[in-house]
Amino acid sequence: MLQTEQTLFEQMRITELEIESRKALFSFTGADVKALQSFKPIIEENIDKIVDDFYGLQTSVSEIALLIGDSDTLARLRTAQRRYVLDLFNGVYDLEYVNNRLRIGLVHKRIGVEPKLYLSAVHTLKELIYAVINCSVQDTHQGECIRVAIDKLVLFDVTLVFDTYIRSLVSEIENAKDKAEKYAQSMESKVKERTQQLEELSQTDPLTGLLNVRHLQETATRILRAAQRRAEPVSVIYLDVDDFKSFNDTQGHRSGDEVLRAVAKAIKEITRAEDHCFRYGGDEFCIIMPNCREEQARDNFITRFNQKIKLSLNNISLSFGIIDTGPYEYEEANSLIHKADQRMYSYKRASKQQQQTMAAANDLAPENSTADVHSISQSQSVDKAVE
Numbered sequence: 001m002l003q004t005e006q007t008l009f010e011q012m013r014i015t016e017l018e019i020e021s022r023k024a025l026f027s028f029t030g031a032d033v034k035a036l037q038s039f040k041p042i043i044e045e046n047i048d049k050i051v052d053d054f055y056g057l058q059t060s061v062s063e064i065a066l067l068i069g070d071s072d073t074l075a076r077l078r079t080a081q082r083r084y085v086l087d088l089f090n091g092v093y094d095l096e097y098v099n100n101r102l103r104i105g106l107v108h109k110r111i112g113v114e115p116k117l118y119l120s121a122v123h124t125l126k127e128l129i130y131a132v133i134n135c136s137v138q139d140t141h142q143g144e145c146i147r148v149a150i151d152k153l154v155l156f157d158v159t160l161v162f163d164t165y166i167r168s169l170v171s172e173i174e175n176a177k178d179k180a181e182k183y184a185q186s187m188e189s190k191v192k193e194r195t196q197q198l199e200e201l202s203q204t205d206p207l208t209g210l211l212n213v214r215h216l217q218e219t220a221t222r223i224l225r226a227a228q229r230r231a232e233p234v235s236v237i238y239l240d241v242d243d244f245k246s247f248n249d250t251q252g253h254r255s256g257d258e259v260l261r262a263v264a265k266a267i268k269e270i271t272r273a274e275d276h277c278f279r280y281g282g283d284e285f286c287i288i289m290p291n292c293r294e295e296q297a298r299d300n301f302i303t304r305f306n307q308k309i310k311l312s313l314n315n316i317s318l319s320f321g322i323i324d325t326g327p328y329e330y331e332e333a334n335s336l337i338h339k340a341d342q343r344m345y346s347y348k349r350a351s352k353q354q355q356q357t358m359a360a361a362n363d364l365a366p367e368n369s370t371a372d373v374h375s376i377s378q379s380q381s382v383d384k385a386v387e
């Protein structure tokens, strides 16, 4: 149940029975009630002086004057204090009386009255009331009875004030604890999110958005182990842009970057979700394809890659090396990648020799020099290279 749906009594679990048991704790009896009631007329006569003297003394303490703050507040306090002093001698100490005392505890906590200031104010008030008793009651026994009764009632009040004061303090601490816990939780999830972002960033090549080489070997090993458990083949494709240095030199580094991005985009578009695509470094790329044979990689990936890349880049060519492993024997990750790289270089060498032969032939027969040495559709040559 919400706190705002409960009365102060309910929150404090104060019942008529509880009030009676508190009175019993201080031996506050019917005789005390009578003694206080008998003194009410004299208190009524002296009430203005008691309140004046009380606030005269209170405002002379700079800490208290600072808390009171302004004349309107002082006027309100004077009215409340007047009512309280009269209540003390009313003879009725019921739920309503208790409720007013409980509220005082809450207000004191809210405005920041420290217990020492509250207790010193109680002491001042008692002294002022004692002074009136001493002046007006000749019978020492009767005077003592009134003083004792006022002592018990004021102590009874103080316990109520302190109960709400402490309760309010505890809920303040719990609130602060809740806030601190929520803050810690939000920080924890922020740190988690940021760590994940950083982890992703540390795995990503900033130019192409592909995975960077840092985790290549670890990923390949993980994929190979999983494949081994399921007895599935794994393929590795190694790609390298041909004569990229001269492309950079003639077209500029920025155009070179565009080429690398276009190659990465084509790779991303045609690979499957389970494939892992890396920029190996410079103009070299590496793709690990779980559950895929060499022929499938060649037929599915290279053909489609060439078609795709042709749409965005028509003046570059790439060399590929493909290799698979499993499902009976498995290469180590390093050796598999190295072999794919070697196949790519073999293909590149063969391709370059072929181009040189064609260029020499063209030199001999210049009228036939229409061959585009940078043509991309070299899947036939790839086949040759990997066989």
Ligand SMILES: Nc1nc2c(ncn2[C@@H]2O[C@H](COP(=O)(O)OP(=O)(O)OP(=O)(O)O)[C@@H](O)[C@H]2O)c(=O)[nH]1
Residues within 6 Å of the ligand: 207, 240, 241, 242, 243, 244, 245, 246, 248, 252, 253, 254, 255, 256, 257, 260, 281, 282, 283, 348
């Ligand atoms: N634009 C651009 N160029 C890069 C980047 N990283 C490396 N390079 C360049 O890529 C070129 C790679 O050249 P090489 O390794 O000599 O290979 P190549 O010119 O492609 O020759 P082959 O591999 O034999 O076909 C070098 O000139 C590097 O400076 C990059 O992020 N952006």
